[in-house]
Amino acid sequence: MTKSNDVFGTVDTDLNTTSSKQLIEQQATHWLLIRDELDLEQKVQFEQWLIIDPEHERIYRRQEEALSLVEQLPVAQSSDPEALVAQLNNSSRVTMSTDKLAANNRVYRWFAVAASTMLIAMLGWFGQKPQDTGPVIAQQIYQTETAQVETYSLADGSAVTLGPDSKLLVFISHQARSLKLLSGEGYFDVVSDKARPFVVSSGQVNITVIGTEFNVRFNPSSIQVAVAEGQVAVELQDKHAKLQAGEVIIADNNKGLSQVTSIDPTLIDDWQQGQLIYQDAPLSHIVAQLNRYYAGQIIVVGEDVEQLRVSASFSTQDIPSVIQDLAAMLSLEYTQSGDTWLLTKSAMVKTN
Structure with missing residues (x-):
């Protein structure tokens, strides 16, 4: 629900x-x-x-x-x-x-x-005289369940599609449009309003836009921002970057802002069509997203295993098959107990 x-x-x-x-x-x-x-x-x-x-x-x-x-x-x-x-x-x-x-x-x-x-x-x-921010139009929290994708119309005419197991705080007044993505993933279709920049924050990352379409993904240790249309400004601590349509950036609290790289704009909202597409992504990020589509739990054992890189596409319709495909692709072993899956190094891989 x-x-x-x-x-x-x-x-x-x-x-x-x-x-x-x-x-x-x-x-x-x-x-x-x-x-x-x-x-x-x-x-x-x-x-x-x-x-x-x-x-x-x-x-x-x-x-x-x-x-x-x-x-x-x-x-x-x-x-x-x-x-x-x-x-x-x-x-x-x-x-x-x-x-x-x-x-x-x-x-x-x-x-x-x-x-x-x-x-x-x-x-x-x-x-000291406090400033009046004007009448509040909307103060709400939107939350989706595991495997649920839902689109919401906001009070300013913008729309947001939340991925599974996502949580979003929304504050909209006549002077400001401020949103906080607390978990999960959101695709934002923003109505242009130069007097009220649309600001989405997640972790320590701030994304400011006047009118555009972009995606924000909350990863275990970073935030991914990808722009499908228009442009956005991304801020992390004292670092800033501007993204155009077809560009993506990773904001990491420890590593700062990554280089801006290119992405096919048609793939940015792939998850809305039931597809997850990754390009050189760490396994830990992939599993964190898969867990939002799966009622059970997927656990990766070993920090070195978590950092394995993956370039592939998967369907969200059959998560157990995705787990098995990942294991085969990365030469890992998987163990299943009910709805819980473990991904570990193969026993045949010897370590000194």
């Missing part, structure tokens, strides 16, 4: 009645209230919320700093947020004792957040 979830369903998300700034402030307050109680899944959701838009982190950190100031006041002196603000204005910072910190439960945190929110409002955050 296709998953399309509102990441922010736990707070007020009536986008028709709540301004973008107000909505983000509500969400930031929500996360501050529960930040010491998050389970693993909630921590992932919180990190996703932070990275989807710089304004999220800016407002959250602003409230967090205000909360820190409030928490340093001797809470026994007042239960009135307005009095706390006055006290903050008229006193130096006071370190809270250990027992006060231990008593920092949900009720106290609600009180402190309320006080910090009032602090921001009354002090104007020390003269």
